[in-house]
Amino acid sequence: MTHTPTLAPATPAFIDALRARLPAPVFREATPGYFEEPRGRWQGQGVVLAPGNTEDVAEIVRACAAARVPVVPYGGGTGLVGGQIAPGGPTPVILSLERMRAVRGIYPAENVIVVEAGAILQDIHTAAAEVDRLFPLSIAAKGSARIGGNLATNAGGVNVLRYGNARDLCLGLEAVMPDGRIWNGLKRLRKDNTGYDLRNLLIGSEGTLGVITAAALKLSPRPMGEGTALMVVEGPRAALDLLALARARIGEGVSAFEIMHRAGLEFLAETLPDIRQPFAKMPEWFVLIDVGLASGLDPAAVLEGLFAEAFEAGLVSDGMIAQSETQRHQFWEVREQIPEANRRIGSISSHDISLPMSLIPDFIVQANAVIAGIGAFRINCFGHLGDGNLHYNVFPMPGRGRADHVAERDEIKRAVHDLVHEMGGSVSAEHGIGRLKVEDLERYGDPVKLDAMRAIKTALDPLGIMNPGAVLRG
């Protein structure tokens, strides 16, 4: 087990001592936003500090280490598993990166951008577009999520199929380690085999091993032409066959492959009636395919060719190919607004899971049967099929609310996660562990890996000040 030294609160005296060493803008008003999280599960606490540069981050962490004050790194506050919230324990420093937003350099010839950790994801998209490049990481919260948090949680999103997760888009990091020293690993190199992969260790460690302060990120050329289609499939197995066909014909040109169920369309109709419904008659299952192609290929023609071959093979029964950017946007809006529709319906239990791709059809059948055995529910299962990542979410029947199902909540979650685990899947595909899934990690995680994680945590953060209680039990 992790050795847990006694932590101390960030007292007024502790903060006053910092005031003498740091400029005034570091000291922020602790407005309620810092202590809320998107799903409203926890209420946080803490003293908010927002350093303006890496040296000041280091100064704060050194002071916290000396006084054994907990440090909770804070990006855009959009995390869904409570990694950014300290609901109990000694008052921590909430270390917000919000003032460190600079683009330190952009290198179009290298396809590299170097940004500070507080840069908002969408601002990085804009900076890349200004030099005719793409930064492909894209998640629903891109307008407020900050890249430091995206990296700390190894964010996923809709373009993972083509471009990988956040870790795959990072070439180098600058970070403040738990002892307050600065690791300058901000390399702009595609190949660098000089020692252990500290970069990937920090990425996905959710602020428990250090504070990411800047990153060198990979950019990509922008595809020459883009296109989007919706295609109706009989079910998840046909969808997987369609994906294999698409990748055989189009290769890396398949940028996104998202599966959706009729429930998503029904939820949109129920809660967001202004969203344009794409189908005259709601299909049981359908996919959104997005392509970004090289010179010499017409996206609509490529999607038509795919549809024709898939129709011939009996994989698709209907479909539509966007004829304009407006229509592409409408197709994507269906996918992107489903989480908002879910929020308005109010899920009893949501599951961010991944599975070996070929087992997904079986999983859905079995999971639906398990849930039906617990009671009468609506299920909205959708997500990044191309990555084997489903959002398998369970909702009350019409006329009932989540408050009616408090008693079944844990049973549902446990049943879904047990099945995922049995099938070799992950109970946190892209959201991370945070505080929400610490018990799941203990239950389903490999014990040898867990022991290695605890040993690493103790080795790098012997005082246990970095985001205590996240990922590993404090």
Added chain:
Amino acid sequence: MTHTPTLAPATPAFIDALRARLPAPVFREATPGYFEEPRGRWQGQGVVLAPGNTEDVAEIVRACAAARVPVVPYGGGTGLVGGQIAPGGPTPVILSLERMRAVRGIYPAENVIVVEAGAILQDIHTAAAEVDRLFPLSIAAKGSARIGGNLATNAGGVNVLRYGNARDLCLGLEAVMPDGRIWNGLKRLRKDNTGYDLRNLLIGSEGTLGVITAAALKLSPRPMGEGTALMVVEGPRAALDLLALARARIGEGVSAFEIMHRAGLEFLAETLPDIRQPFAKMPEWFVLIDVGLASGLDPAAVLEGLFAEAFEAGLVSDGMIAQSETQRHQFWEVREQIPEANRRIGSISSHDISLPMSLIPDFIVQANAVIAGIGAFRINCFGHLGDGNLHYNVFPMPGRGRADHVAERDEIKRAVHDLVHEMGGSVSAEHGIGRLKVEDLERYGDPVKLDAMRAIKTALDPLGIMNPGAVLRG
């Protein structure tokens, strides 16, 4: 510094005790091949054990831990930095994975193959091709290198530009940790954010944190059409501009982009006269471009279109596009035989370096000037320009041998590495640290990262039995 407990030799009594617990085939004759390495720099020693399954690997490591006997994991023996050789210290166990070659499973619908660590890289290529898939990791030693070693050293090769390094091709690992416990991390998942990234920590750790016993690897669809061109460029800057143009037009379809210098052609003419010289008049600089394209694109036409636009822009002055598979093979043979020609000439000092891509032209000019300041030498600079990875190798003038330059060897290496370091590059792009570059890592490595590495090493291998002296000083 790393705490170094006293290690003990693998005595006859130690091995005899193992004989009682392990089947006879585990105990191998210690033929000289196990103690040689490709560059002939070291002579190794040890007792060779070749377990047939993961349980037996664990049994051996547990016994070594109990007796504090060093363990040197051994794959294909093709590493270029001595990571697989123990030239001194107490007699180690050479833990060869050669008997663990099984394909445990292949999942075309998932684009995944699960193999044991002793599988030879080329055999994995063959297994993938049999299900119409590609395993893209490819290095010169593919006929004898084993995937466990490829992963332990995070191998690179000619397809990194498109498909990434070895770590980018690995979804999951099974490994025996230094205490002899088995980590079952053999997930077939594209997204899995459940805790620290132990997979990437083991990948590239060169056997110092555990023994990789099996891996789940990513496969790719095979491109519908492939093509290769040689194009003459004025120099490295034009080559970089050509690469940017190629990627803008062709996207991920650019599979490889290799730069070569006239010296490479001269060395081939001198040492391997049977290799067909591609150019009537040897150019100063040229590139090999390989493309693998989606349905609907003709590789030759795509390369012609690229050449036409590049010629118009003044980036290329001459070129040829392979008109057959035979010609593709001939073009590639030029690139692939350059290391053999180098070996026959006999380098004074070889450098496997990477740089921020936009700095490569400046680096070559400055490095050539630095070398000229030391004396009269021939330089063969070539490599994976698309990855910013150069092999910058220094040779004697005609009529002289490497033995004539022993005195200058360290000066040359130091000068090249100092310049690489000043320019933000890496002194080991793809070969790793092994035993050859331990001092380089100490000199050029970030001290905060080095301390973190030492802390991790001590945390996971407190007895220091795993490949002592590799990567970190024992």
